[in-house]
Amino acid sequence: MKxxxxxxxCSSSAEGGARAFTxxxxxxxxxxxxxxxxxxxxxxxGSTPTGSVDELGAFCLAARNLALAEKLGPEMVTPCSxxxxxFNHTNDYLKRYPDLKGRVGEALAAGGLTYEKGVxxxxxxxxxxxxxxxxxxxxxxxxxxxxxxxxxxxxxxIVRPGFGFDHPEAPTALERLITSLGAEPTDxxxxxxxxxxxxxxxxxxxxxxxxxxxxxSAARGGAECLVTVCPLCxxxxxxxxxxxxxxxxxxxxxxxxFFTQLMGLAFGLGEKELGxxxxxxPPGRVLAART
Amino acid sequence: xxxxVAGSKGFVGEICGLPGGEAILTCVQCGTCTGACPNADRMxxxxxxxxxxxxxxxxxxxxASRAIWYCLxxxxxxxxxxRGVSQTRLMHALGYLAMKEGLASRQTATPAMYRVFSHYARxxxxxxxxxxxxxxxKTNPLRALHLIPVAWGLLRRGRLxxxxxxxxxxxxxxxxxxxxxxxxxxxxx
Numbered sequence: 001m002k003x004x005x006x007x008x009x010c011s012s013s014a015e016g017g018a019r020a021f022t023x024x025x026x027x028x029x030x031x032x033x034x035x036x037x038x039x040x041x042x043x044x045x046g047s048t049p050t051g052s053v054d055e056l057g058a059f060c061l062a063a064r065n066l067a068l069a070e071k072l073g074p075e076m077v078t079p080c081s082x083x084x085x086x087f088n089h090t091n092d093y094l095k096r097y098p099d100l101k102g103r104v105g106e107a108l109a110a111g112g113l114t115y116e117k118g119v120x121x122x123x124x125x126x127x128x129x130x131x132x133x134x135x136x137x138x139x140x141x142x143x144x145x146x147x148x149x150x151x152x153x154x155x156x157x158i159v160r161p162g163f164g165f166d167h168p169e170a171p172t173a174l175e176r177l178i179t180s181l182g183a184e185p186t187d188x189x190x191x192x193x194x195x196x197x198x199x200x201x202x203x204x205x206x207x208x209x210x211x212x213x214x215x216x217s218a219a220r221g222g223a224e225c226l227v228t229v230c231p232l233c234x235x236x237x238x239x240x241x242x243x244x245x246x247x248x249x250x251x252x253x254x255x256x257x258f259f260t261q262l263m264g265l266a267f268g269l270g271e272k273e274l275g276x277x278x279x280x281x282p283p284g285r286v287l288a289a290r291t
Numbered sequence: 292x293x294x295x296v297a298g299s300k301g302f303v304g305e306i307c308g309l310p311g312g313e314a315i316l317t318c319v320q321c322g323t324c325t326g327a328c329p330n331a332d333r334m335x336x337x338x339x340x341x342x343x344x345x346x347x348x349x350x351x352x353x354x355a356s357r358a359i360w361y362c363l364x365x366x367x368x369x370x371x372x373x374r375g376v377s378q379t380r381l382m383h384a385l386g387y388l389a390m391k392e393g394l395a396s397r398q399t400a401t402p403a404m405y406r407v408f409s410h411y412a413r414x415x416x417x418x419x420x421x422x423x424x425x426x427x428x429k430t431n432p433l434r435a436l437h438l439i440p441v442a443w444g445l446l447r448r449g450r451l452x453x454x455x456x457x458x459x460x461x462x463x464x465x466x467x468x469x470x471x472x473x474x475x476x477x478x479x480x
Contacts, residue, residue: 010417010456017419017450041462044412048364049405052386054413055309056473061412064469097310103476110472111465160366161377168370194329194365198408201426202400203361210329210363239441239450280444 002131005072006036007065007087007121009080010044011231017239018231020275021079024260025124027274031140031267032132039069039076045083049198059100060107062090067108067115074117079124079260081157081230087121088163123158125229125259126165129173134180142268144182148289150262151188151223151254152178153214155233159192168192174227174259181266183289186221190214195233200240211237212244215252225255225286227262234258238280255283265290302350305388311380318342324368324378334358338368338378341385354394359385360401400430415466418455 011018029036046061066087069076078084094101094115108115128137152174154166162168169192175185195214196207214237218226228234238256245252256279264274265286276283306312318339325337336344336358344353353359362382369377386405389395395402407426411417423442427435445451458466 011419013416013456015416015418015452015454015456017445017452019450041458043415043458043462043466044417046412047408047417048383049408050412051383052402052405053390053409054473054477055384055387056477057409057413057470060469060473061466064466093310100310103473106476107469107472111469113465113469156363156365156367161369161379162366168366194363194367197363197365198404199361199363199401201423202404202430206330206333206361235445235450239445242440242444278448278450280448280450 001033001035003035003037004127005069005076006038007042007045007069007076007078007083008038009078009083009231011235012079016231017235018258020278021231021234021258021260024258024264024274025079027269028260028263028267031269032128032136034127034132036077037072039065039072042068045086047082047086047198056103056107059090059093059104062086063094063104063108063115064111064113066090066119066121067113069119070115070117073119075120075122077122077124077127079229079231079258081123081155082232084121084123084163085157085161087119091118091121092163123165123229125158125173125177128263129177134176137177137263138180141181141266143266143290145262145266145289146182148183148286149186149222149224150178150183151218151221151226152185152191153188153218153226153228153233153237154192155228155230156192156194156197158229174229177259178227178262181262183262183266186218186223188218188221188223190217195236197232197236200236207236208240208244208247211240212248212250215241215244215250215254218254219252223254224289225257225283227257227259229259241281253281255279255281255286257283257286262286302348302353303346306345306381306384309384309387311377312384314374314376315342315345315381317374318346318376319374321373323371323373324376327367327371329365329367330361330363334361338382342376342378342381345381345385351394353385354389354392355396357396357399358382359389360396360399362386400426403430413466413470415458415463416456418452420451420453421455
């Protein structure tokens with residue numbers, strides 16, 4: 001049995017809009033004999049916006065979590081691309097800028113914490129393909145998704161700026177995972193392009209246009225559904241798909257699943273357990289593909 | 292571009308003093324970042340122009356630009372830059388300076404969103420529903436109306452929680468102490 005410290009992040013937490021990511025992940029982890037222990041009393045990583053408001057404060061938000069995780073072990077995993085990039089960025093900068101490390105250390109000390117040894121923060125997908133491996137995943141498939149055409153969507157921050165996991169523009173981990181479930185990864189040229197991220201809130205037109213391009217690219221490749229590795233990408237492409245259709249007079253009906261939900265289906269787990277009832281675009285044709 | 296404001300002479304130095312900022316000195320103005328950026332065509336200045344302007348000391352123009360708030364943080368410019376400049380990090384650093392100097396553009400709602408986001412992040416957790424409501428109340432409440440179909444889609448799937456995740460009182464106190472200390476350290480600089 002493998003055990004990991006788990007950082008869900010706000011959107012994949014029990015109160016968040018992407019709670020199905022964590023619930024499907026936990027269900028799949030049980031099958032693969034992985035235990036995820038949630039970091040007790042974690043706080044928001046700060047994400048990208050906080051750094052522009054209070055730079056030092058943002059590093060401290062991330063560093064408090066890293067300091068707490070350090071007491072539990074050398075690694076922490078997260079399902080969120082934004083958390084993943086923030087923690088790795090913080091680690092990188094604390095190492096490169098001793099002056100920054102000193103200031104962050106001083107602030108942490110005010111809370112009775114230290115961060116010295118360092119914690120490697122990894123994305124859940126990275127753990128699945130590197131620690132568990134495709135063979136072990138394939139061995140757990142009881143309902144092969146044969147013939148299901150799946151667009152592998154990475155988004156940006158899991159591969160860029162790049163913290164050692166896969167290629168920044170031409171990654172293949174998701175394709176390998178999809179293949180091991182019996183499904184077929186489709187050609188998806190925009191697979192590492194941006195979904196608009198949090199600009200969907202202040203600059204909606206920009207984000208909707210980026211989403212339209214992604215959905216078009218996925219549809220052109222013949223995808224019947226799209227899988228994501230990030231709670232924000234899922235929320236954007238799923239919840240705002242109707243708005244894309246209204247704005248651009250398109251007719252996309254592309255189910256957007258977390259890759260863990262696709263794994264769960266192939267493992268024979270229940271739709272409810274996997275949180276598939278939380279998809280805004282109904283995933284009917286994905287469910288029908290199970291054999 | 293207008294005349295530079297007083298005190299902008301040291302702008303390059305100021306940027307180089309920020310973690311990650313020093314890399315702008317190596318930029319050769321090849322334009323790769325602009326070519327990579329999915330949003331460059333909507334910016335008032337392209338990413339490579341922003342770097343050139345920083346190096347020319349055009350502090351006010353850079354900090355008041357919309358461009359820095361149109362960065363998606365997708366890091367495509369960063370991985371393609373042949374000189375190792377992290378244009379993304381530079382945009383973040385410029386955003387921070389723009390906020391600090393009170394120059395953040397009012398032609399985009401991104402700074403307001405960032406402030407509301409930061410408010411909740413500092414409290415320990417981001418409640419999506421309240422975050423959205425607060426943002427629209429602070430910017431344009433009427434714009435929230437056309438989001439009703441999106442909100443309804445999420446609500447009926449149980450994805451918009453009224454509950455806010457709360458840290459334990461001890462953790463909250465610890466986080467507050469750390470952030471207060473950070474403010475004090477920053478004040479000394």
